[in-house]
Amino acid sequence: MRLIISAIILFTIFPLHGAVKVRGGVTAEDGEPLAGATVIWVGSSRGTVTDEDGLYEITRPKGASLLVASYVGCVADTVSVAPDEKEVNFELKYNILGEINVNARGKGLRRLQGVENSSLMGRTELFKAACCNLGESFTTNPSVDVTYSDAATGAKQIRLLGLSGSYVQMLTENIPNFRGISSPYSLGYVPGPWMQSIQISKGCSSVKNGYESITGQIDIEYLKPQSEEQFNANLYGDSKAKIEANADGNIHITDKLSTALMLHYEDALADHDENKDGFSDAPRIRQVNALNRWAYFSPRYIMQTSINLIDERRKSGVSDHTIHSLTEDDIRQMSSFGNMLIKSRRYDVWSKNAFIIDPDDGRNIAIMLNYSNQTNDGIYGQRTLDSYQSTFYGSLMFETNASAPHSLSAGVSLNNDHLRHISNMSELVTRTTETVPGIYAQYTFNHEDKVVAMAGLRYDHSNLFGSFVTPRAHLKWNIRPNLSLRGSAGKGYRTVNSMAEYSYLLTSSLPVVFESPFGRDEAWNFGISSSWSFSLWNRNFSLAGEYYYTTFEKQLIADRESNPSVIQVLQSDSRSYSHTVQIELTAEPFKGFTVTGAYRYNDVRETYSGVLLRKALVPRYKGLVTASYTTPLELWQFDATLQLNGGGRMPAAPVIDGKAAWGSTFKSYTRLNLQVTRHWRNISVYVGGENLTGFTQKNPVVYLPSADLYDPTMVWGPVHGAMFYAGFRLNLKK
């Protein structure tokens, strides 16, 4: 609290500069305003970042005459500014090669121009829903599904291309992060208000960030210290007694150096048992999260460093609401199965350093370093599992100008994971270290922005799995300026720590057999996609379609089919694949009103003991309709999201007294979310409701005391009925 107060004081007492100011806007070649573009005076390096409309204002230091605007994904532009000139506008060309990583605050969801099939969610899109954290920010996104792994730990999983989120590589500011034991809970580790944008890339990605991405990459960009000095605060509360508080602020210490501090607190003040089964519907989570980051910009050297500390507690089990109506014996038995407590502590430090060799042609050397350290102490009914992981990642890259017809990126990397598990189940006690040095090169060919081809190759060596080669290729063809076709093919590998990623299975009372502490995923991914924007009846439309095929050569699977009374986590080299087809249409029927409809069909299958089956708990289709209306003065905003989730297959159920413990299929359901936001100059207030259709899965926790069966992992639908929330966001600019 004291920190928040000091932050407020700092921001209010800042003197205003009376110096000469230059202002203007930065747009892309297609006229799209670029929010978050960097504008810097050459030499003095006084810099700023454009606002949500792509506008900037910058104080002019004495003698400064060259102004540079840059935007990742675009070619930087330098302009000579006459002493009396007050307005400078930039129009940046798209650099349609390689990885594109854009920060947009203005528009909601944007399809990116890069060679990869990527889209970007800016703050406007993130603020369309309560968006308390990363996991909740995908509600309005047709490509990513977010599901609970189980009703006890509340661990959230994302699904991309119909496959589990573990095949998606998570990046923070383009550095691999949240791996291993942090992966089950990491979607809760990034508070919504801290995020500047999220980039989702589907398909095999580039080889620059390693060999791990199989179905895609999700990159999170946090708020930037170098952006215009400001202070933001946010309070949130909902009808499920969850409260959240966020605050962040940034200061420019000198022309070159700036820092930002972000704080987050959340707590669930009560638990809920809507279906009256005696168990909490979802865990109570308490989290304290703090992030401090620094940025240093000079013409020849750029540094960004961040430190993040997280302390989290998740608790579930017998609900406080129903406890008084139970007998002591019931409580004892239910607690022995269902009481769960996970305490997590994590810190990570990363630093990105770029040395610009030649500012004219963009040649640079970059060093990225990341160290993270996490402990999870978990009690799952009668089982305990304490996990510890430390990860070091280092990468050195050399890059040439991405706008030239031929460009090259090459580098070396090192990844080291150290894992330790301590448990009351002796077979789970393990200690392992994996070290993987690697080398890569990626070449991009650009024929007048009409055809862009990118090919990359990696060679890595793991002390556990030996040497392996990762080839990946991308092609983009701009058939017409408004019609493009993309294709990609590539391989991905992943070392899977079975206990880390499947720890949630320990909540089940069924025996869990981990075949080995480490497993290996090896898969090919192929995809084609196309996007087309057109005008009809004087209205703008955009249509996108895609098809992806992922096939596994090796895969760590949780087999619940071969023997329904035992969960086996094992290495499989049998056939396993996923086909997904998605189609998406966006239209603006009248000014201020946009509507998107999307539909995706998933066909995901795995082989269990020689039998190829549809993957359990994966819906066969997903439909999504989002509608958004903003009043002409943009003071009011209305957002609605309707999700149609298809049904699917349930895992084979253990048979108790001649009866299956759960059904063989689950049904389709719809979910409706609404939100209204009112903006004032410095404050926005929002109220909304989630799951307004009120559909809930009847028995997310399977509990048959007579057979000693407790299983909270059979979750396929919402565990909470309708929920209402309200909050406000405060924004103070200097």
Place this chain on the structure above:
Amino acid sequence: MKKFLLLIAATVMTVTAYAKDIKTVTFTVDPPMHCEKCEARIKNQLKFEKGIKKIDASAEKQAVTIVYDADKTSTAKLAVSLKKIGYAAKVKK
């Protein structure tokens, strides 16, 4: 009873309609607007002012046309608001 309520409603509506003094003003600004970014900057500044009904900032016409409620704001107040973001505004005759 129904008639009575209708009468009250009608009276209130008439009174509010009469009470509202909706006016339109057109400003020229210095420095002049160059492009849509300047237009957006002006709109974003004015939209949070009290009594604003409609804003049309056009670089092409070099004019900022504002429809406003004269009981809640005035041309002077609007000019002060524009001054805050560095534009000297003059009422276009």
